[in-house]
Amino acid sequence: MSFFNSFKNSTNQLVDSLNGYSITIKREDLIHPIVSGNKFRKLKYNFEAYSKMDNPRVISFGGAFSNHLAATAQAGKLFNIPTIGIVRGEEWQDKLEDSTTLTFCRRQGMTLYCVTREVYKEKENSILAQKLLAEDPELQLLPEGGTNVLAIKGCREILAEEDRKYDVICSSIGTGGTLAGIIESALPQQEILGFNALNNFEVQNTISEFTKNLKWALISDYTFGGYAKVNSELIEFMNEFYQQYQIPLDPIYTGKMLFGIFDLIKKQKWTWGRNILVIHTGGLQGVKPMNALLQKKGLLTLNYASELFC
Ligand SMILES: *Cc1c(COP(=O)(O)O)cnc(C)c1O
Numbered sequence: 001m002s003f004f005n006s007f008k009n010s011t012n013q014l015v016d017s018l019n020g021y022s023i024t025i026k027r028e029d030l031i032h033p034i035v036s037g038n039k040f041r042k043l044k045y046n047f048e049a050y051s052k053m054d055n056p057r058v059i060s061f062g063g064a065f066s067n068h069l070a071a072t073a074q075a076g077k078l079f080n081i082p083t084i085g086i087v088r089g090e091e092w093q094d095k096l097e098d099s100t101t102l103t104f105c106r107r108q109g110m111t112l113y114c115v116t117r118e119v120y121k122e123k124e125n126s127i128l129a130q131k132l133l134a135e136d137p138e139l140q141l142l143p144e145g146g147t148n149v150l151a152i153k154g155c156r157e158i159l160a161e162e163d164r165k166y167d168v169i170c171s172s173i174g175t176g177g178t179l180a181g182i183i184e185s186a187l188p189q190q191e192i193l194g195f196n197a198l199n200n201f202e203v204q205n206t207i208s209e210f211t212k213n214l215k216w217a218l219i220s221d222y223t224f225g226g227y228a229k230v231n232s233e234l235i236e237f238m239n240e241f242y243q244q245y246q247i248p249l250d251p252i253y254t255g256k257m258l259f260g261i262f263d264l265i266k267k268q269k270w271t272w273g274r275n276i277l278v279i280h281t282g283g284l285q286g287v288k289p290m291n292a293l294l295q296k297k298g299l300l301t302l303n304y305a306s307e308l309f310c
Contacts, residue, residue, distance in 0.1 A: 039284020155181020
């Protein structure tokens with residue numbers, strides 16, 4: 001049985017009834033410690049396709065904390081498919097060991113190229129990527145965040161039979177691929193809320209590229225300044241959340257979304273349904289590198305890092 005078919009679906013965990021709103025977390029983070037949550041869903045059909053090719057290799061893109069690169073590196077190792085990661089920020093080349101994510105990627109056998117933010121922005125059109133693709137005709141291009149048609153197909157499998165009873169479904173947004181899959185598989189009466197985790201104003205276009213359904217809303221008030229930016233209020237919330245519900249959140253995506261959900265409900269600004277399902281998209285491998293950064297700056301850290309497997 002292939003790796004992706006050997007896992008069970010995730011379980012739902014009711015955490016609270018806040019002002020009469022019931023909040024249930026879908027524990028996609030428990031699927032696998034590294035290929036976790038939405039990255040498992042997004043890679044499933046992509047790696048199934050690669051594994052049918054003769055001699056595939058995969059190139060993709062991500063930042064120094066990227067859950068996507070970590071998951072791709074791990075899947076590459078499991079499938080025995082060589083992987084290349086283009087990393088945002090040339091400064092990382094000389095200090096790969098400072099990022100537990102990049103160290104992990106390299107240990108899985110991923111070849112890493114750390115490039116300037118200008119080069120990174122060009123992604124597959126950069127001179128470096130073009131050169132690598134030209135040199136190797138078997139090199140398969142997996143877009144940033146893994147978002148492509150096969151990824152959306154996998155994300156349609158997040159919602160299951162038991163999720164038909166919820167009024168509202170919340171998920172965090174990076175590139176938007178995950179939300180597109182959720183929108184496509186939700187019932188017509190279910191409301192879908194996407195919480196932006198970064199200042200990506202084009203995300204609406206990406207989502208519309210993959211789904212024509214318009215029944216969803218974008219919430220961009222809880223980005224905390226952008227990708228991987230956090231403050232002590234957020235870290236404190238995440239520590240309290242762990243203490244109260246024993247559910248670890250990641251600092252880049254799910255922590256911000258749950259902060260937003262609790263904040264909207266407490267401030268009586270929640271205008272959607274009462275029975276809320278929140279997708280825990282995983283990403284817990286990002287806790288340790290974030291803590292290292294916070295520690296260096298002398299800031300409050302996440303206090304459940306030692307209890308995680310990754
Ligand atoms: C990558 C990631 C997201 C964002 O997924 P997109 O499909 O890019 O929007 C959300 N949550 C976690 C934990 C992630 O790792």
